[in-house]
Amino acid sequence: MLKRISKRGYLMIGLAVIIILGAFFYFINLGQVGTSTSKTKGIQLTQNSAGDYQTVIKDGHYLTSAARGITATSLNNTLDTKDFESSLLNLSKSHFKTGRYIFQEGQYLDADTVNSLLARQTDSDSDGLNPKDNGKTDDSRNPIYVQTLTEQDFMTKDGNNLRLAGMVVGVAMNSQDAYQKEQYGTTYYQTISDKDRIAYGQKIAPKLIKKIREQQGVGKNIPIVLAMYDTAPEDSLAPGSFYAEATSKSGTDLGDWSSINEKSIVLPKESTDTSTLGSDENSGFTNFKNDITNFFPNIAGATAVAKFTNNKLSSMNVTVTTQFYSQTEINAFTDYISASALKFLPSSAPVQIKVQTANEIQAILVRKSDDKSYTITRLY
Missing domain, CATH: 3.10.570.10 (sex pheromone staph- cam373 precursor domain)
Incomplete structure (x- = not known):
């Protein structure tokens, strides 16, 4: 004679089915191409x-x-x-x-x-x-x-x-x-x-x-x-x-x-460099360098590598070397650099500015093409 299944029994059977189906679909999906970066097989x-x-x-x-x-x-x-x-x-x-x-x-x-x-x-x-x-x-x-x-x-x-x-x-x-x-x-x-x-x-x-x-x-x-x-x-x-x-x-x-047609040049350009490539970018960078130097006298140097593709600026990487260490100095200086860069450096290409001492990087400022501001990451 068949035994009647209680409500509790039906519940347990349902849970068992869900677990079995879940395990089945989990293993089916292991080998599929997906967009997750979780640590699974496949x-x-x-x-x-x-x-x-x-x-x-x-x-x-x-x-x-x-x-x-x-x-x-x-x-x-x-x-x-x-x-x-x-x-x-x-x-x-x-x-x-x-x-x-x-x-x-x-x-x-x-x-x-x-x-x-x-x-x-x-x-x-x-x-x-x-x-x-x-x-x-x-x-x-x-x-x-x-x-x-x-x-x-x-x-x-x-x-x-x-x-x-x-x-x-x-x-x-x-x-x-x-x-x-x-x-x-x-x-x-x-x-x-x-x-x-x-x-x-x-x-x-x-x-x-x-x-x-x-x-x-x-x-x-x-x-x-x-x-x-x-x-x-x-x-x-x-x-x-x-x-x-x-x-x-x-x-x-x-x-x-x-x-x-690719070429990278160093800014500021040497006085002996008479090529026209990067002339406008060189003028802007020179003004930027003078501006931040006048604001903070503890700058040891500032240079940039400007990359051109088909004679058009495609990226600029700036390095500013400093001699100060306090958090308040870094905050004030990077804020000023951000404002000065928006004023003098080109907006049509991505720009990265690295602020560093002789021993460590203190901050990185990044602006993508046509962005209205720089993203500042301070490393302390």
Whole structure:
């Protein structure tokens, strides 16, 4: 005989069903592409703001590139590192639109492959992009042309997975090669002419494309953009810039090379610099520097790096070095800097102002293009 189920019994059965269904849908969703950044299994995406890419989260962790930061030599301009990557990402947006593609740090060129590519060729190993050492120790030596590589992947959704839809690879070429004639000896500098740098970059490009396509998962028909970057000399106060790009649509074939018109200059300009590029920005920055110096005499210096794309200002990074430490001084000074910057610095491009002592950063002021005010972050 069947036993009547009480109200309490029905309640317990209902709760059990809810728990089972909840667990079922939880495990179903683990492998799906979503917008959460919680630490779960599977592939997820970050939320993106306007004009930025969504990025890939795997098993609750941001996907980083194992080959990031590998260089052919340890002697290079540290300003290039950040500019190289950020400028490459901006360049990528002209090929892979932020609303359609998902950004992923390079996952196909591993550390061993990149180290092999950045090495010199030898009699037993021809994989290196840099030429054989000819044994010379003067300007007739074969320099290190290729300093570093950066891979950026652009993905599209394929059901519950992501599919590689294209790649952009930045190639940083040396304009100056530092070397030693003997271990721990004096460092010498060999200048590489624009003509030689450009020619060598075009020469090794098909070889690099071939190596990229050999990596598992890349395939023969994924579009690959190569972007060539001219690194700055080691003692330069400004970073280098991208100067050319070409696209391989299939195989190792490359389309025509296109020039990229980018240049970074230091403000205030030297009196010997007679170029017209940045003249208006230089006048505005000089007025800004004089204004904040008159307000606070404890300024040790103020400089800016202005970046131009197609002869138009695209960003400005200002560094103000001070000699005071009290909280009230920092508050008063950063407030004054904000007002002075709005008056004298350009509004058509993003501006970042870093206020620092010789030992620490005290404040960062940021204004995006056409913003009406600066956002101030005080670091104390």
